[in-house]
Amino acid sequence: MDFTVLIVDDEEEMCRSLSILFSKYNLHSIYTTNPLKVPDLIQANSIDLIIMDIKMPQQDGLGLLRSIKEFNSAIPIIMITGHPSVFNAVSAMKYGAIDFLTKPLDNVKLIEDIQQLASLMDDISNQDLPVEIIMKSREMQKLVDDVKTVACTEANVLLTGESGTGKEVIADLIHSLSPRKDEQLLKINCASIPETLLESQLFGYAAGAFTDAKKPLTGKFELATKGTLFLDEIGDMSVATQPKLLRVLQDGEIQPLGSEKIIKVNPRIIAATNRDLKAMIDEGEFREDLFFRLSVISLHLPTLRERKEDILELTARFIDQFSEVHNKPVTGISDEVKSILLTHSWPGNIRELKNCIERAVIFAKGTKIQVENLPSQYNQFENSITGNVLDHIVNMLTREQIIKALESTGGVKYKAAELLNISRKTLYSRMKNLGME
Numbered sequence: 408m409d410f411t412v413l414i415v416d417d418e419e420e421m422c423r424s425l426s427i428l429f430s431k432y433n434l435h436s437i438y439t440t441n442p443l444k445v446p447d448l449i450q451a452n453s454i455d456l457i458i459m460d461i462k463m464p465q466q467d468g469l470g471l472l473r474s475i476k477e478f479n480s481a482i483p484i485i486m487i488t489g490h491p492s493v494f495n496a497v498s499a500m501k502y503g504a505i506d507f508l509t510k511p512l513d514n515v516k517l518i519e520d521i522q523q524l525a526s527l528m529d530d531i532s533n534q535d536l537p538v539e540i541i542m543k544s545r546e547m548q549k550l551v552d553d554v555k556t557v558a559c560t561e562a563n564v565l566l567t568g569e570s571g572t573g574k575e576v577i578a579d580l581i582h583s584l585s586p587r588k589d590e591q592l593l594k595i596n597c598a599s600i601p602e603t604l605l606e607s608q609l610f611g612y613a614a615g616a617f618t619d620a621k622k623p624l625t626g627k628f629e630l631a632t633k634g635t636l637f638l639d640e641i642g643d644m645s646v647a648t649q650p651k652l653l654r655v656l657q658d659g660e661i662q663p664l665g666s667e668k669i670i671k672v673n674p675r676i677i678a679a680t681n682r683d684l685k686a687m688i689d690e691g692e693f694r695e696d697l698f699f700r701l702s703v704i705s706l707h708l709p710t711l712r713e714r715k716e717d718i719l720e721l722t723a724r725f726i727d728q729f730s731e732v733h734n735k736p737v738t739g740i741s742d743e744v745k746s747i748l749l750t751h752s753w754p755g756n757i758r759e760l761k762n763c764i765e766r767a768v769i770f771a772k773g774t775k776i777q778v779e780n781l782p783s784q785y786n787q788f789e790n791s792i793t794g795n796v797l798d799h800i801v802n803m804l805t806r807e808q809i810i811k812a813l814e815s816t817g818g819v820k821y822k823a824a825e826l827l828n829i830s831r832k833t834l835y836s837r838m839k840n841l842g843m844e
């Protein structure tokens with residue numbers, strides 16, 4: 408098993424004894440007494456788990472935890488301290504530690520936990536992805552690697568990224584790689600239903616809680632308690648509902664509307680949004696404490712224009728899929744279509760590409776998709792680039808070059824031609840075509 412633990416503690420003795428303990432259980436570890444070296448160590452080694460002290464002279468462990476999370480949010484981190492306080496424990500969890508342990512450490516429990524994590528990671532890295540993710544780009548491969556790492560933990564995950572980038576697909580992947588994979592994954596869209604309905608869907612209600620409540624309703628938190636709850640479009644949750652959600656996440660219990668009962672709940676939460684939650688926090692539209700609870704791990708989905716290598720891969724897959732669905736003999740695309748697909752900016756990301764290809768497959772006449780099969784907006788884009796706009800740009804640049812050359816030769820044309828590395832005749836004819844005489 409190839410599992411590496413990084414130990415960070417200012418006391419060398421502590422590092423050494425943990426390291427010896429781990430090696431007894433075949434766990435590879437490296438250690439440092441200097442927290443300032445941690446970023447480099449993470450870059451240079453493939454680290455699967457960090458165990459880190461809080462009180463260190465060079466840098467405070469909680470500060471380091473925050474900065475590691477900023478540049479590599481996926482590595483699980485366990486914080487340890489000889490000076491436990493509620494403040495430290497709360498801060499550690501808030502900034503994304505998966506556990507908070509006090510010294511002296513319970514070695515048996517620590518080893519058990521690490522072995523469990525290591526074996527889950529091992530299983531995951533040896534299995535095929537249970538959800539189809541088409542990808543070729545390094546960005547997506549890195550993301551999927553991160554997903555594999557975080558899937559084994561219980562940590563809440565926040566998925567951010569533009570609309571159509573695949574947040575829901577990644578949520579499916581996290582759940583199906585997690586130890587909770589045999590339990591339910593329930594999804595709820597916080598944007599599409601009114602506030603009161605959303606709250607009853609999440610927390611449930613008792614019969615008679617309000618006029619129309621003939622029968623009780625079990626909330627999604629309770630239904631998903633052993634599984635995963637996907638809160639989609641979390642940025643659209645109303646300011647009134649946010650504190651109620653926060654309370655449930657903090658206390659791990661719900662009280663359905665109109666009920667006396669308090670019910671313990673413990674679903675793993677994955678939330679997603681295409682909005683900028685940090686900006687919303689500044690505007691007072693999203694609660695910072697809720698943000699911290701949800702974003703123990705935060706993963707960002709790159710846009711399709713940032714990972715152009717995936718475009719043709721996805722296109723091929725969608726052609727396969729839709730030629731079968733629509734019973735068409737389409738197997739590929741023309742070169743012209745290829746260059747359109749590669750240069751388009753895809754504001755709707757993968758969803759837009761998928762829709763575009765579906766339509767093109769339906770309209771295609773032969774085995775290859777042609778420009779005229781694409782929806783008209785892609786067509787026009789192509790026309791304008793190859794037609795007038797491109798000519799115009801080339802003319803502008805040529806004119807500018809000629810003017811510069813003439814300026815530097817004091818208007819002497821044969822010298823300007825020499826400078827431009829063209830014959831005098833060519834210069835004359837270009838100037839004529841550009842209306843420069």
Ligand SMILES: Nc1ncnc2c1ncn2[C@@H]1O[C@H](COP(=O)(O)OP(=O)(O)OP(=O)(O)O)[C@@H](O)[C@H]1O
Nearest residue numbers: 539540541569570571572573574575576681757758
């Ligand atoms: N890597 C991928 N491989 C194959 N299909 C993908 C991939 N990523 C996304 N898709 C497909 O693209 C579409 C959009 O993905 P998804 O619904 O997950 O996006 P989203 O980020 O949740 O979008 P929104 O913010 O609009 O809800 C879906 O049909 C999904 O199946």
Ligand SMILES: [Mg+2]
Nearest residue numbers: 574575639679
């Ligand atoms: Mg979505």
